[in-house]
Amino acid sequence: MRILITGSQGQVGSLLVSKLSATCEVLALARSELDISARAAVIDTVTHFKPHYIINAAAHTAVDKAEDEVELSFAINRDGPAYLAEAAKQVNAILLHISTDYVFDGKGADIYTESMATGPQGVYGQSKLAGEIAIAEQTDKFIILRTAWVFAETGNNFVKTMLRLGETRDALSVVGDQFGGPTYAGDIADALITIVKSIESGKQPQWGVYHYSGLPHVSWFEFAESIFAKAQEKSILTKVPALSSIPTSAYPTKAKRPGNSRLDCSKITSQFGIKPSDWQLALENISKYK
Template sequence: MKVLITGCNGQVGHCLTERLKTQAEVLALDYEGLDITNREAVLNTVAEFKPNYIINAAAHTAVDRAEQEVDLSYAINRDGPLYLAQAAKECGAVMLHISTDYVFDGTGEQPYQESDSTGPQGVYGQSKLAGEQAVAEACPQHLILRTAWVFGEHGNNFVKTMLRLAQSRDELSIVGDQFGGPTYAGDIADALIAMVQFIEQGNQPQWGVYHFSGMPYASWFDFASAIFQAAEQHNVLVKQPQLSSIPTSAYPTPAKRPANSRLNCSQIENQFGIKPSDWQAALNNIQAYK
């Protein structure tokens, strides 16, 4: 089995590379190794390596910067996935692509299902939705994994930000009216690998979009509280900072954040037997986030 991983230095890409290198022949590339916005480079790399699976973990994920970096966002989040999907179809590979809850408008309180209407509110979500559509049109054998609130030991994320702020502040104000499912990067990698193994075992999946995120649902305030409890319990912090819950309106950002990032993950469990990420268990490894 040969697997091409793009974005190998990102949160999920790093986990994928570490887990898959003992199971398959892996070509793991970062931006220096492959600029996915260069169509000729993508086609040449895929034609030469001839992977059975392409897993795209590369993305422009700076939500606020995306509002100014529109062309770059679309180049990385739409055009790159398109070229990878075209190359996958050309060599008969399965294309796996990571997407986001930001493709929805973020309203209501019900967890979003795969079939719900999309309505991204900013450039990041719009470019990621365009990437989903490009992949689906270019490569029939595709699996798109929408996820949310990603964190892990590698790269930048909310857990690391909270631990850093706690070193210098006694009090922190955290948004309490945005809800979602924190998702451990290692669990996303495991979900993608489980999808690959499902196919390798001779099963025919239902191609298309799947949701995968953490349970139970929480607000950013809830998530921060759990982070600090785990940090104190595992001697990462001597003392927890005092937390106060604030509304989104008190923390304005260039890009609108969804109030509802809850994803319904029943479809991926029904098809592949993959259960939601247990983000609370992942915080037991909080010593590794420093």
Template sequence: MKVLITGCNGQVGHCLTERLTKQAEVLALDYEGLDITDHDAVLNTVAEFQPNYIINAAAHTAVDRAEQEVELSYAINRDGPSYLAKAAKECGAVMLHISTDYVFDGMGDKPYQESDSTEPQGIYGQSKLAGEQAVAESCPEHLILRTAWVFGEHGNNFVKTMLRLAQCRDELSIVGDQFGGPTYAGDIADALITMVQHLEQGKQAKWGVYHFSGMPYASWFDFASAIFQVAERRELLTGQPKLSAIPTSAYPTPAKRPANSRLDCRRIENQFGIKPSDWNAALNNIHAYK
């Protein structure tokens, strides 16, 4: 089994590379190894390696910067996946692509199902949705994994930000009216690997979009509270900062954040037996997030 991984230095890409290298021939590339916005470079790399699977973990994920970096966002989040998917089809590979809850409007309080209407509210979500559509159009044998609130030992994320702020502040104001499922990057990698293994075993799969995120649903305030409780218990902190919940309106950002990032993950469990990420369990490894 040969697997091409793009974005190998990102949160999920790093985990994928570590895990898959033990069970497959892996070509793991970061931006320096392969600029996915370079059409010819993508085609040449894929044609030379001849992978059975392409897993695209590369993305422009700077949500606020995306509002100004529109062309770059679309180049990385739409054009790159399109080129990879076309190359996958040409060599007979399966395309796996990571997407986001930002493809929805973030309204209401019900978890989003894969079949729900998409209506992204900013450039990041719009470019990621365009990438989903490009993958589906270019490679019939595709699996798109939407996820949310990613954190892990590698890269920058909310857990590391909270731990850093706790070292220098006694009080913190955390948004309390945005809800979603914090998702451990290692669990996202494992979900993608399980999908690959499912196909390798000759089992049939329904191509298309799947949701995968953490449970239980929480607000950013809830998530921060849990982080500090575990950090204090593991003696990373001598005391917890005092937290206060604030509304989104009190913390304006260039890009609109979804109030509802809850994803319904039943389809991936029914199809592949993959259960939601247990973010509370992942926090028990918090000493490694420093």
């Protein structure tokens, strides 16, 4: 089985490579090796390698920078997925693509299902939603995995930021009115691999969009509390900063953050038997996030 992985040096991409390389023929490409916004390069790479699956873990995820880098965001998050989907159809490959909670407006208290109305509030979310639409226009055989609050041992993420700040700060203020499901990147990789295995076993999937994130749902403040509690328990930090919960209004950012990022994962559980990410279990290995 041949699998093409784009964004291979990212949080999810790097874990996909490590998990799949021993059992599959993997072509792992970082952005420096394949710019997915370059259509000719995408078509050429795919038609030569002829993968059975393409897993797109590449994205422009700098949410605040996206407000200024509009063209770049849409090139990577919309055009890139469109070209990958076009190329996948040419070689009869299946495309698996990672999307985001930012496609929703983040308002209200309802947990988001896949069928609920989208309404992105910023360039990042708009470009990611455009990518979802472009994929559906180019191919029929695709799975889009929307996720949220991703963290891993590598890259830039909330867990690593908290641990870094915890070494030097006596006190920290963390937003307490944004809620979501922290999601370990390794669990996202495992979910994508489970989907591939299910399809390979002959099970006909329901193509389209699925939600996958972690439980229990918490605020950023509550997530920070858990991180520091685990860091102290595992002796990663000898002392932890005093935490205070602040509203979003007290921490202005260029891009608007969703107040509600809670995703309903029942569809992916029903279809593939995939349970939500256990982020508390992932924090047991907190020493690896330093």
